[in-house]
Amino acid sequence: MTKSPQILAWSAVSLLGALAVGTIALHRGEQINAMWLVVAAVCSYTVGYRFYSKFVSAKVLAVDALRATPAERLDDGRDFVPTNKWVVFGHHFAAIAGPGPLVGPVLAAQFGYLPGTLYILAGAVFGGCVQDFVILLFSVRRDGKSLTEMAREEIGRVGGFVAYVAVISIIVILLGAGALIVVNALKSSPWGVFTIAMTIPIALLMGLYLRRLRPGKVLEVSFLGFILVMLAIWGGQWVSQNLAIAPWFTLTASTLAVVIIIYGFAASALPVWLLLAPRDYLSTFVKLGTIGLLALGIIALRPTLHMPPLTRFVDGTGPIFAGKIFPFAFITIACGAISGFHSLISSGTTPKLIRREPETRMVGYGAMMAESMVAVMATIAACVLQPGTYFAINSPAGVVGQSPDAAAATITGWGFPVTAAGMQALAQAVGEQTLFNRTGGAPAFAVGMAHIFSSSLGGQAVMAIWYHFAIMFEALFILTVLDAGTRVGRFMVQDALGHIWKPLGRTSWYPSILATSALIVAAWGSFLWQGVKDPLGGINSLWPLFGICNQLLATVALCVATTIIVKMGKARYSAVTLVPLVWLVSVTFTASWQKMFDPNPRIGFLAHARLLASSAVRSHEISRQIFNDRLDAVVTGVLVCLVALILLESVFLWMRVLSGSMQARIRESPFVPTRFAPEEQG
Amino acid sequence: MTQLRQIIATVIATLREIFDETAYSRFLARHAAISSPKAYAAFLREQQMLKARRPKCC
Numbered sequence: 001m002t003k004s005p006q007i008l009a010w011s012a013v014s015l016l017g018a019l020a021v022g023t024i025a026l027h028r029g030e031q032i033n034a035m036w037l038v039v040a041a042v043c044s045y046t047v048g049y050r051f052y053s054k055f056v057s058a059k060v061l062a063v064d065a066l067r068a069t070p071a072e073r074l075d076d077g078r079d080f081v082p083t084n085k086w087v088v089f090g091h092h093f094a095a096i097a098g099p100g101p102l103v104g105p106v107l108a109a110q111f112g113y114l115p116g117t118l119y120i121l122a123g124a125v126f127g128g129c130v131q132d133f134v135i136l137l138f139s140v141r142r143d144g145k146s147l148t149e150m151a152r153e154e155i156g157r158v159g160g161f162v163a164y165v166a167v168i169s170i171i172v173i174l175l176g177a178g179a180l181i182v183v184n185a186l187k188s189s190p191w192g193v194f195t196i197a198m199t200i201p202i203a204l205l206m207g208l209y210l211r212r213l214r215p216g217k218v219l220e221v222s223f224l225g226f227i228l229v230m231l232a233i234w235g236g237q238w239v240s241q242n243l244a245i246a247p248w249f250t251l252t253a254s255t256l257a258v259v260i261i262i263y264g265f266a267a268s269a270l271p272v273w274l275l276l277a278p279r280d281y282l283s284t285f286v287k288l289g290t291i292g293l294l295a296l297g298i299i300a301l302r303p304t305l306h307m308p309p310l311t312r313f314v315d316g317t318g319p320i321f322a323g324k325i326f327p328f329a330f331i332t333i334a335c336g337a338i339s340g341f342h343s344l345i346s347s348g349t350t351p352k353l354i355r356r357e358p359e360t361r362m363v364g365y366g367a368m369m370a371e372s373m374v375a376v377m378a379t380i381a382a383c384v385l386q387p388g389t390y391f392a393i394n395s396p397a398g399v400v401g402q403s404p405d406a407a408a409a410t411i412t413g414w415g416f417p418v419t420a421a422g423m424q425a426l427a428q429a430v431g432e433q434t435l436f437n438r439t440g441g442a443p444a445f446a447v448g449m450a451h452i453f454s455s456s457l458g459g460q461a462v463m464a465i466w467y468h469f470a471i472m473f474e475a476l477f478i479l480t481v482l483d484a485g486t487r488v489g490r491f492m493v494q495d496a497l498g499h500i501w502k503p504l505g506r507t508s509w510y511p512s513i514l515a516t517s518a519l520i521v522a523a524w525g526s527f528l529w530q531g532v533k534d535p536l537g538g539i540n541s542l543w544p545l546f547g548i549c550n551q552l553l554a555t556v557a558l559c560v561a562t563t564i565i566v567k568m569g570k571a572r573y574s575a576v577t578l579v580p581l582v583w584l585v586s587v588t589f590t591a592s593w594q595k596m597f598d599p600n601p602r603i604g605f606l607a608h609a610r611l612l613a614s615s616a617v618r619s620h621e622i623s624r625q626i627f628n629d630r631l632d633a634v635v636t637g638v639l640v641c642l643v644a645l646i647l648l649e650s651v652f653l654w655m656r657v658l659s660g661s662m663q664a665r666i667r668e669s670p671f672v673p674t675r676f677a678p679e680e681q682g
Numbered sequence: 683m684t685q686l687r688q689i690i691a692t693v694i695a696t697l698r699e700i701f702d703e704t705a706y707s708r709f710l711a712r713h714a715a716i717s718s719p720k721a722y723a724a725f726l727r728e729q730q731m732l733k734a735r736r737p738k739c740c
Contacts, residue, residue, distance in 0.1 A: 077708045077711070077712045078708070078709075078712070078728075078732075079732065081708065083699065084692065084695060084696075086692045086695075086696055087692070087695050087696045087699045088699075089696075090696035090697070090699065090700055091696075091699055091700055094700050210722070211719060211722060211723065211726070212719055215706075215717050215718060215719050215721065215722030216703060216706040216707075216717055216722050216725070217703070218701040218702055218703050218706075219697055219698065219701050219703060222701060271730075273723075273726040273730070277726070277729075281701055281702075284700060284701070285701075288700075507731065
């Protein structure tokens with residue numbers, strides 16, 4: 001292609017993107033087609049990748065095609081392996097794509113489709129993608145070092161410590177929030193519980209098959225597992241309709257919480273091959289397939305968005321979670337726009353597989369674009385529902401009322417018509433007893449997804465199958481994060497305790513395994529229990545807390561990135577990480593302050609504790625809730641103080657470097673020319 | 683046709699990498715072993731420490 005057609009083509013893409021974003025942003029009073037969101041996303045990502053990431057790559061990072069990567073220099077056939085860029089892309093995407101980009105945008109849709117969509121697009125192009133790309137490249141230049149190690153070496157000891165505390169906190173709160181989403185999706189749902197319960201024997205069978213019958217044939221056994229899971233979904237319908245068996249699988253939220261806590265402990269303590277690895281394979285298989293299927297479904301159906309661009313809840317009175325659009329929409333979206341957790345993956349396995357430095361752009365920036373696209377699809381799935389239905393599913397009983405009629409009247413009073421009979425018919429269509437107060441985001445996403453799938457394939461007759469397929473997909477997805485996360489948390493605790501008493505750090509010593517597994521399960525289990533017992537719907541508090549932790553970790557990652565850019569002598573380009581850093585600091589610090597001290601009990605932890613303390617009734621349950629509120633406030637306060645410390649340490653360092661009072665010394669590994677042939681370089 | 687074959691080969695290679703089949707092949711090559719329940723058990727033992735330490739994202 002010569003220059004002029006290229007310019008014309010890129011101008012057309014940019015104009016189309018601007019038209020799509022303009023349509024999304026400026027349309028009022030008329031419903032729009034979901035394809036506008038898809039077009040806006042595809043054009044924004046394409047232009048962002050072609051121009052912005054190229055600018056960051058060439059000017060800021062000076063990516064060097066001639067420099068050997070650690071995968072080439074330290075190739076050991078195990079951790080460090082030079083790998084095809086598409087393969088690394090797949091590997092990286094499979095690791096970063098969790099339930100966050102599905103749940104966050106669904107919850108944030110209470111503000112309307114506009115704030116979430118705009119933040120997903122802008123946040124990813126200028127924040128999340130840049131963070132993932134920059135941290136990946138910096139890790140590649142430092143022999144694949146982790147974020148914690150880079151923070152310690154480039155900023156100081158405080159940086160390393162804060163990164164460690166932020167990582168373990170985010171893991172614990174993420175697991176608590178994730179488990180709560182599963183509980184809310186499966187409570188009083190015999191079909192869902194049966195299907196998910198069946199994945200455990202299926203995983204055990206897969207583990208034994210892999211170990212004894214066909215060693216190493218993972219793709220083959222995952223396909224077999226997928227067929228068995230499909231049969232389990234089909235069998236779930238029979239179970240839910242069988243009056244004798246259905247009660248066995250109809251569990252309350254408290255019972256489900258206990259079951260999940262026991263499961264988490266078992267998954268952490270059992271041999272990895274027996275349960276963890278096969279479930280991981282099964283989950284990945286289902287995840288990749290479902291995301292692809294959802295994208296095809298949206299393109300085939302081109303549904304209309306029924307949610308308005310902005311709802312009345314931008315004023316902070318939202319039923320799903322309280323708080324104004326700033327900062328809470330941006331805290332809630334989380335992984336779809338920018339996720340601190342991704343910096344752990346970008347400085348974990350991925351840098352050890354990168355064959356050549358220029359490939360960090362496609363893997364780091366590109367995979368986050370794909371994750372952001374998943375978040376756009378989740379927004380579409382939530383917004384194709386009638387707003388009344390969306391709020392009926394997602395609002396806790398403590399806000400809208402206990403009975404279906406009361407909830408329907410409250411929601412209709414907000415201007416979003418819904419009837420108890422209509423919701424009952426929808427519940428019947430998807431094979432559930434009720435869809436009222438199914439908080440957490442997962443059931444609403446499942447209904448939206450079932451609507452898209454059944455409209456494109458099979459019609460209303462298979463709506464229930466699609467709904468339970470979506471529930472199974474989300475629950476399996478989250479449980480995989482839960483069991484793997486518990487194990488990762490256990491290792492981190494063992495690493496820390498090993499400094500106090502050596503045997504505690506030994507990962508093969510069973511007393512230590514049991515004690516540290518119990519410790520980590522107790523940590524997230526207490527958050528789960530708190531969420532289950534919270535009459536206002538625990539996701540109300542837990543998800544913002546998770547969002548704050550995640551964004552605080554991103555703040556740490558961007559501090560590390562900005563520090564390295566300044567030390568590289570590229571301060572004039574530091575805005576690429578400094579602007580998202582300033583944005584995140586303003587969002588997270590405002591959200592943290594409000595979560596701690598806002599006088600509205602629906603927002604502030606301490607105000608809620610005061611409200612409970614002033615009530616005439618004082619049961620054990622209420623005392624526990626008061627304790628939980630105070631604990632949440634303390635956790636938030638400690639995290640914010642730690643991140644403020646790393647921020648101050650970074651700013652002082654930048655000032656010393658820029659004023660010339662300190663000689664900048666970056667800790668890159670020495671340059672070694674690559675052996676790869678010139679034709680492989682591009 | 684060659685391009686299509688290349689795309690399919692890359693997709694399969696990606697899936698094999700994600701699902702650790704390639705890691706197992708590398709393990710067998712590194713230890714000059716052939717696939718067997720014993721070799722796979724050794725591979726899983728080696729993977730256990732590495733895999734279980736990988737954080738999975740939100």
